[in-house]
Amino acid sequence: MSVSPRLLLIYPATHTLGWVKRFQLPSLALNQVAAATPREWQVTIVDEVQEKLSFDGHYDLVGITAMTHQALRAYQIADRFRERGIPVVLGGIHPTVLPDEAAAHADAVVIGEAEPVWAGLLGDLRNGKLEKFYRSVPTGDKLEIPWARRELLAGRKYLTTQALQASRGCPYDCPFCTVTPHFGRTFRYRDPEDILAELRSYQGKLTVFLDDNILGDPLKARPILTGMVGMGLRWGGQANLRFAEDPEMVRLLAASGCIGIFVGLESADGLHANHPKTSGSSAQADLIKRIRDTGVVVEASVIFGFDDHDQGIFERTVRYLEKCAPSLPTFHILTPYPGTALFDQFQREGRMLHTDWSRYDHGQVVYRPRLMSPEQLYRGWVDARREAYSWSSIGSRMMRSPGKTVNLLYNILRRGGIYGREYDQAGFYDPSAPSSGVLQ
Ligand code: B12
Ligand code: SF4
Structure with a gap:
């Protein structure tokens, strides 16, 4: 060497x-x-x-x-x-x-x-x-990591190279999610001063936090957000919607420069939570509105294919999302990833269709749903996405967030991705059909 x-x-x-x-x-x-x-x-x-x-x-x-x-x-x-x-x-x-x-x-x-x-x-x-x-086995509640070496990315054309994490892990343990199997049941935050110093070293404004749940512990998130007020950053991240039960936290989020937050929603009829439940005190629609009213874009994700989802779930979800009106709805097909409790359960029940990992991407059906066929799940997902990004649906969302040009742009970009995609490949739901493959 x-x-x-x-x-x-x-x-x-x-x-x-x-x-x-x-x-x-x-x-x-x-x-x-x-x-x-x-x-x-x-x-x-x-x-x-x-x-x-x-x-x-x-x-x-x-x-x-x-x-x-x-x-x-x-x-x-x-x-x-x-x-x-x-x-x-x-x-x-x-x-x-x-x-x-x-x-x-x-x-x-x-x-x-x-x-x-x-x-x-x-x-x-x-x-x-x-x-x-x-x-490596994570322990404790402190995360000590070096700053990312962004200079290695000089000259590359990314949306931004200002990506960092304030925390690792998540306080919840949803059965379909890989985060807790990956990190164990720990939820660790970095020292706020270290995060703020890293943020001060940035030259551009656009910043992305790649935490699983940056607001998962409001007590730890608060000093970070407070320190960011006045820095002029425009940042995005993901969190569980529960944080919005505290109106002060929502105000602080907007004041810190947050421009977009990705949240997971409980399913349309509330029958099966695909994310930890928001408390009964406020409905999800109110929490989403509370965030949207500060000007922060809310991208809300729902998952189709849980065991209590029948073919009516698609229509019910689209209607429900019209009520909640997140700035950007996102739809995923349930994907039981290896390592999760859900994968183990479906494997035990003989319901996994294959282990071609390249198809495990939330846009293909890799297991047998309980109340519909794989093809029905796939087609229902396609139709729900198309309906939620029809011009009339986009228009109706825009009416609720007037003057938000950036929001309109995101919706148009998302529509382009959805309508421009090739959907009719049986390999997306039929294990005997050829897979979309991997690069050679
Ligand atoms: C950022 C992110 C993305 C970005 C990735 C951008 C990029 N260029 O990396 C984008 C938006 C593209 C993305 C897309 C998707 N993502 Co994603 N994403 C994440 C997220 C939020 C953070 C990942 C991250 O950067 N973490 C920060 C780094 C520092 O942590 P880390 O990845 O764990 O890495 C550490 C160790 O794992 C290890 N390590 C990692 N790699 C290596 C390599 C070597 C050599 C070594 C030694 C160590 C090592 O050391 C690192 C430092 O400690 C995670 C959630 C999570 N907790 O991981 C989900 C996550 C990884 N994504 C997930 C999924 C499902 C997807 C999608 C398939 C979803 C979808 N359909 O939209 C798509 C895939 C799209 C595609 N075709 O590429 C799942 C993965 C599940 C799984 N088992 O694969 C996660 C875990 C989210 C979740 N809760 O389920 N994602
Ligand atoms: S709240 Fe989100 S990140 Fe946390 S375990 Fe559930 S799905 Fe995973």
Whole structure:
């Protein structure tokens, strides 16, 4: 190994994106791995969404990240580098929940967060003692991580490179979500002063918090938001809607420069919560209105396909969303990810259709729903999206947020994505039909 060893970090892509790639974010996962890498290493990040990956370069180590839908592509890439004798480390959500599967394609697998184990792994590599698994187990309620190395992304065309996390984990444990299996039952925040110092180092305004639930602990979120007031940032993030039960928190959110917040909604008829319940004190519609009235865009997501969802769920949800009027409704097909309680349950019940991970992306049906067929679930999802983004639905949402040009723009962009997509591939719901595949 050379004096200045070389590390290549890769974000795999499953399909090519056209002009939309200009609106993508860089991988914070890889950027945090880079930040945890001792400075004698030369680090290169390749994001397949943005650029073509070359398999020819000379590297001492390749690190690849993978969410579930990226896993097969990650394994292809790993196999090719390993054929050349270059050691590969796999990490991220999917290798964390299925480390043995990932280990078949890697010299080492990082289970959990990189920061606590990464320098040790690199040391072992240099000493010829690389182990197969490196596991980090989060504890306590404090998160101490280095600032992301944004300079490695200089010159790249992303929506913004100002992406960070204030916290990791979530206080809830929804049965369909990978977050708690990934982080364990911990919810840790960084020191507010460290976050604010990182934010002050930013030159642009547009900033994205990639927390699972940045407002999940209002007591810890409050000093961060308070410190952001007056910084001139325009930021977005995601949270559970419960925070909006406190009107003061909503005012603070807007004052801190938040321009958009992504929230998960309980399903239309309230029969099956797909997110922790907001308390009975205020209906979701009131909470959404409370946020929207401050000018913050509310993107609200619903999931179709729970066991109590019949074919009427699509129509009921669209009507319900007309009442709630989030700025941007988002629809997902329930996807039981490996590692979740839901996956284990459906597996036990013999309801998983296949484990072609490239199809595990919330836009395809990979299990047998209880009260409808996979095709009915798929088509109901398609129709609900189309209806919610018809011109009349967009118009009616706009009437409730007059003067919000940015909101209209988001709606038009989303409509373009929905109406411009190819829907008639049986592979989206039929396991015997060919899958949309992975990049070669
Ligand atoms: C930001 C984000 C995105 C961004 C990703 C942008 C980007 N370039 O990375 C966007 C918006 C594109 C996105 C899209 C999707 N996402 Co997303 N996303 C997230 C989110 C909120 C944060 C991820 C993140 O950056 N975290 C910050 C980093 C620092 O943490 P980390 O990823 O855990 O990385 C650490 C460790 O895992 C490890 N690690 C990670 N990679 C590697 C690599 C190596 C080599 C090593 C050593 C270690 C290592 O070290 C890191 C530092 O400690 C997560 C929620 C979450 N908690 O992860 C969901 C999440 C990852 N997304 C999820 C999903 C489902 C999706 C979508 C499929 C949803 C959809 N259909 O819209 C799409 C996929 C679209 C596509 N085709 O690409 C799921 C993944 C479930 C799963 N099992 O795969 C999550 C967990 C959300 C959830 N609650 O379910 N997402
Ligand atoms: S509240 Fe959201 S992030 Fe937290 S466990 Fe539930 S789905 Fe996952």
